[in-house]
Amino acid sequence: MKKNKLLVLALAGMCVTFSACTGQKTNNKEEIEIKTMDSTSNVVKESADKLEEQTKKVEASLEKLDNEFQTP
Amino acid sequence: MKRKMTIYSSLFLLAVACVLSASTFQEKGNKNGKGQKGKNDKDQSKHGNPGKDKAQGNDHAAKNAENARGKNSQGKPDKEDKVKMNGKPSQEVRKNDRRYASEYGMLGYNWSRENFKDRKSFRKQDKVTICHKFVNGSESPVSIRVSANAAKAHLNHGDVMGDCPALNDSRYSDRYWRNRSDYYNNVQYNQEQVLYSSSILDYALQRLAGSRSQLAIMQSNNTPLADIQRKQQVVNGLEENVSVLEQLIGLATNVVVNKLM
Numbered sequence: 271m272k273k274n275k276l277l278v279l280a281l282a283g284m285c286v287t288f289s290a291c292t293g294q295k296t297n298n299k300e301e302i303e304i305k306t307m308d309s310t311s312n313v314v315k316e317s318a319d320k321l322e323e324q325t326k327k328v329e330a331s332l333e334k335l336d337n338e339f340q341t342p
Numbered sequence: 343m344k345r346k347m348t349i350y351s352s353l354f355l356l357a358v359a360c361v362l363s364a365s366t367f368q369e370k371g372n373k374n375g376k377g378q379k380g381k382n383d384k385d386q387s388k389h390g391n392p393g394k395d396k397a398q399g400n401d402h403a404a405k406n407a408e409n410a411r412g413k414n415s416q417g418k419p420d421k422e423d424k425v426k427m428n429g430k431p432s433q434e435v436r437k438n439d440r441r442y443a444s445e446y447g448m449l450g451y452n453w454s455r456e457n458f459k460d461r462k463s464f465r466k467q468d469k470v471t472i473c474h475k476f477v478n479g480s481e482s483p484v485s486i487r488v489s490a491n492a493a494k495a496h497l498n499h500g501d502v503m504g505d506c507p508a509l510n511d512s513r514y515s516d517r518y519w520r521n522r523s524d525y526y527n528n529v530q531y532n533q534e535q536v537l538y539s540s541s542i543l544d545y546a547l548q549r550l551a552g553s554r555s556q557l558a559i560m561q562s563n564n565t566p567l568a569d570i571q572r573k574q575q576v577v578n579g580l581e582e583n584v585s586v587l588e589q590l591i592g593l594a595t596n597v598v599v600n601k602l603m
Contacts, residue, residue, distance in 0.1 A: 278350070300514055307521050310597075311525040313597055314528045314529055314598055315531070317593050317597050318531050318532035318536075321532075321535050321590045322535055324539070325538065327583045327586075327587075328542055331579050331580035334579070335553060335576055336455065339553055339556055
């Protein structure tokens, strides 16, 4: 009787641990993926912004060039 | 007997409670995401699972796709990207850029002195929403905003206008789908910027060559020194800006190469 009780208790404990761990694992995995995506996304955005800014500078230089060299 | 029944029923209730608490924990994660809804919410709830990109034949593409899905556990762009980001565009990168561009038919800019003045009207920046499908089909499609110039090319590639159809995938929270959509929107923005900047770079290099020739002719024609110096200064300024632009194009290309393939 006492043995059975212990066995059931052990099984219940295992069930609890397993359920909790599975839930946490899924959530942690998603968190890591989100963080990585955000980080890469920021790098991508920053590089595009810098590129846009520099392109504007080149465009401005080209306009100056147009003024200085009127004939093609 | 009664006592035995009580013990068993308590154990059963305990187990049920634990299972419930585990599922609540997961749900909590989803709710956290909902709390940060933004303007793109509509897009994010409509995507499927992140897919199995490793099926791709191209290792680099698989690596990039993994990055896109957040497989880099360090939360940073992968090592290869970092290394390339510090250097000038390699031949392979420019080739990849061109390949991507030609696949999407986006190399539509061909500047001359005349149309360069009206470049803003050539570069249509109005955005439309499309459902972008990945080439190998192993990753779920994603709703992205693209410029009118790029839309046609995407449609030719099998993408469709409007948001992607809704998929019920409870494995990831709304927050995950929202961030995924933001990520691909940034990739698209970067890609469009790279293509536009590359066209400006090509035009600038062409103009630089022409200007240098003109300067040489002016020097041999005894043009006043002050004029030559002024023009030389303008040419030098353009050269410096072109050099920086070239490096930034390389950097931006490496960051996004193959990510939307």
